[in-house]
Amino acid sequence: MIEILSATALASVQDLGRDGYLRYGVGTSGAMDRVALAAGNILLGNPENSAAIEIPMFPFQVRFLEDIAFALTGADANAELDGQPIPPWWTIQARKGQELRLSPPTHGARCYLALAGGIDVPVMLGSRSTQLRGEFGGYCGRTLKRGDVISAIASAERAEAYTALPAAGFGIEPPEFTLPLGDLESTAHATRTFVRVLPAAEYDCYEDASLESFWSQDWKITSQSDRYGYRLAGEALVTKTTLEQRSHGIVPGVIQVPHSGQPIIQLRDAQPSGGYPKIGTVIEADLWRLGQARPGTQLRFVQTTYEEALSALDEVHDYLNKIRRLTELYLLSKR
Amino acid sequence: MKNTDHADASPRISLLGTTGLLFEPPGDMDLHTQRRIWWLARHVEAWPCIKEAVPGMSNLMLIFDTPPRNIGKVENDLLDAWNSAGELQLDGRIIELPVIYGGEHGPHISDVIEHTGLSIEEIVQIHTEPLYTVYALGSHPGYCYLGGMDPRIATPRRKVPVLGLPGGAVSIGGAQTGVSASAGPSGWNTIGHTDMVFFDPQRDPPALLAPGDMIRFHAERIIK
Numbered sequence: 001m002i003e004i005l006s007a008t009a010l011a012s013v014q015d016l017g018r019d020g021y022l023r024y025g026v027g028t029s030g031a032m033d034r035v036a037l038a039a040g041n042i043l044l045g046n047p048e049n050s051a052a053i054e055i056p057m058f059p060f061q062v063r064f065l066e067d068i069a070f071a072l073t074g075a076d077a078n079a080e081l082d083g084q085p086i087p088p089w090w091t092i093q094a095r096k097g098q099e100l101r102l103s104p105p106t107h108g109a110r111c112y113l114a115l116a117g118g119i120d121v122p123v124m125l126g127s128r129s130t131q132l133r134g135e136f137g138g139y140c141g142r143t144l145k146r147g148d149v150i151s152a153i154a155s156a157e158r159a160e161a162y163t164a165l166p167a168a169g170f171g172i173e174p175p176e177f178t179l180p181l182g183d184l185e186s187t188a189h190a191t192r193t194f195v196r197v198l199p200a201a202e203y204d205c206y207e208d209a210s211l212e213s214f215w216s217q218d219w220k221i222t223s224q225s226d227r228y229g230y231r232l233a234g235e236a237l238v239t240k241t242t243l244e245q246r247s248h249g250i251v252p253g254v255i256q257v258p259h260s261g262q263p264i265i266q267l268r269d270a271q272p273s274g275g276y277p278k279i280g281t282v283i284e285a286d287l288w289r290l291g292q293a294r295p296g297t298q299l300r301f302v303q304t305t306y307e308e309a310l311s312a313l314d315e316v317h318d319y320l321n322k323i324r325r326l327t328e329l330y331l332l333s334k335r
Numbered sequence: 336m337k338n339t340d341h342a343d344a345s346p347r348i349s350l351l352g353t354t355g356l357l358f359e360p361p362g363d364m365d366l367h368t369q370r371r372i373w374w375l376a377r378h379v380e381a382w383p384c385i386k387e388a389v390p391g392m393s394n395l396m397l398i399f400d401t402p403p404r405n406i407g408k409v410e411n412d413l414l415d416a417w418n419s420a421g422e423l424q425l426d427g428r429i430i431e432l433p434v435i436y437g438g439e440h441g442p443h444i445s446d447v448i449e450h451t452g453l454s455i456e457e458i459v460q461i462h463t464e465p466l467y468t469v470y471a472l473g474s475h476p477g478y479c480y481l482g483g484m485d486p487r488i489a490t491p492r493r494k495v496p497v498l499g500l501p502g503g504a505v506s507i508g509g510a511q512t513g514v515s516a517s518a519g520p521s522g523w524n525t526i527g528h529t530d531m532v533f534f535d536p537q538r539d540p541p542a543l544l545a546p547g548d549m550i551r552f553h554a555e556r557i558i559k
Contacts, residue, residue: 019386019387019398020386020387021541022387022389022396022398022473023387023388023389023390023471023472024472024476024477024534024540024541024542025472025473025474025475025476025477025478025516025534025542026476026541027475124536125536125541131476131536133475133476133517133518133519134475134476134477134517134534134536135517136536137536198350198352198353199350200349200350200351201347201349201357201359228520242491244491244492244509244510245509246359246364246391246392246393246394246509246510246511247391247392247471247473247474247480247508247511248357248359248391248392248394248396249351249355249357249389249391249394249395249396249398249473250351250396251351251352251354251355251396251398252354253351253352253354254351254352258492258494258495258496258522259491259492259494260494260495271473271474271475272389272473272474273389273391273396273471273473273474273480274474275492275508275509275511275522276492276522278349281350281351281352281354282352283352283353284352284353284354285353306350306353306406309352309353309402310353310402310404313353313402
């Protein structure tokens with residue numbers, strides 16, 4: 001069990017997302033950075049789809065109400081456990097009464113706090129993710145508040161994982177080093193994030209000049225950006241004729257262009273359907289990069305193909321498989 | 336505004352990244368097309384590479400279980416299935432919805448008045464006339480897309496979505512109408528309000544209405 005000590009808003013319980021209820025109007029929810037969520041669970045020996053806390057606002061502070069192993073992945077939030085620095089992408093044993101403090105990250109947007117066993121909230125419509133619009137799932141269907149007490153699922157595996165954990169904990173390499181993309185200099189300083197995009201249904205309906213600027217310009221991620229979507233600002237995109245679509249299904253990553261010409265990337269809490277024209281879709285393999293891109297920074301779209309997008313997805317799976325093997329080997333060697 | 340006509344004769348298939356695809360057949364947004372969409376959804380959902388088939392307004396989104404390596408084959412199979420699709424009859428219930436039109440809960444009725452050149456009474460009369468069929472659910476938990484709106488009151492979606500619209504908002508977006516089931520953002524023009532509850536996550540299925548059900552709006556009050 002842990003107790004939330006911060007009044008900082010917008011932290012929520014998320015797993016990999018809710019499948020199979022789009023036909024009832026229920027979007028997927030789930031972690032904005034699913035790679036970080038899965039990695040945190042792998043470090044703890046949890047099933048990859050276990051629920052963890054997604055933290056987008058800092059500082060964020062919790063108190064451990066029992067001895068329990070935890071993992072931190074995603075943005076490097078200069079974590080301290082009772083004042084002792086904890087490296088990013090790390091797992092370590094916490095003792096009852098200890099306090100974990102996360103500070104504003106120098107780059108990256110979201111940090112994930114996973115607990116051994118996974119967070120124990122009821123499964124609603126097949127998932128533990130918070131459905132903010134529907135006010136169900138996660139912790140009481142809402143974001144976390146100061147004083148909330150959150151339990152982990154107790155299991156035999158969890159007890160076994162502890163005994164193997166070294167006192168200083170251990171960590172893994174974050175995916176940005178293993179899966180680099182685009183202009184490394186600006187990526188390293190997190191001023192610009194590159195994501196790959198597949199053209200979508202209305203791509204050909206845009207003026208040639210708009211298509212060129214879509215790929216070549218830096219899009220600013222505005223402050224009106226959250227789990228629902230990122231609103232971008234840049235040179236407006238213009239269609240050859242006025243478009244009015246029939247309502248149709250959409251998925252996280254779809255880049256819609258309302259009449260204003262300023263794109264909106266639909267994300268994890270997005271509606272499962274919409275009617276604005278779609279110029280493209282950020283590929284699934286790069287959604288974690290978006291999840292770590294901050295308002296105020298720049299976004300650059302890189303055109304890709306379906307085959308390349310599949311390879312990119314394979315690379316993400318390979319990365320997760322690699323850290324799973326390393327974690328297992330490491331824990332075995334310490335046993 | 337002409338894109339809805341789908342003048343080209345063959346269905347359009349477009350990718351949604353590697354997550355799924357969108358199938359948009361030509362033809363009008365009517366019950367005949369929609370019944371074929373329902374048929375197609377039920378048919379392709381049995382395919383091993385498909386996680387979910389999600390009907391839209393005379394279109395269908397497929398979500399991949401794992402993205403198929405051979406996307407061309409899936410597209411061909413889909414076209415074959417569409418060409419052999421029958422009309423799936425779903426005979427649902429009829430629900431009456433009392434609506435307060437205009438006023439503070441219908442803030443965009445003025446935009447519909449301006450766009451259509453009709454009076455508020457005419458708009459309400461035209462909006463309450465048909466028996467609307469639930470074509471599909473989407474947008475947010477329990478939200479129904481309705482077929483059967485009179486094109487005379489069609490009004491384009493808003494240039495910029497409105498952020499904090501309340502649940503129960505009755506709205507028009509393009510040639511469609513619907514009722515929001517909970518508070519949230521929307522790009523549609525809100526013309527009125529109802530108190531009906533459309534979604535309960537504790538129930539299975541969680542939504543009050545299903546495709547094939549029918550709605551009739553009833554003007555409880557008109558506020559000018």
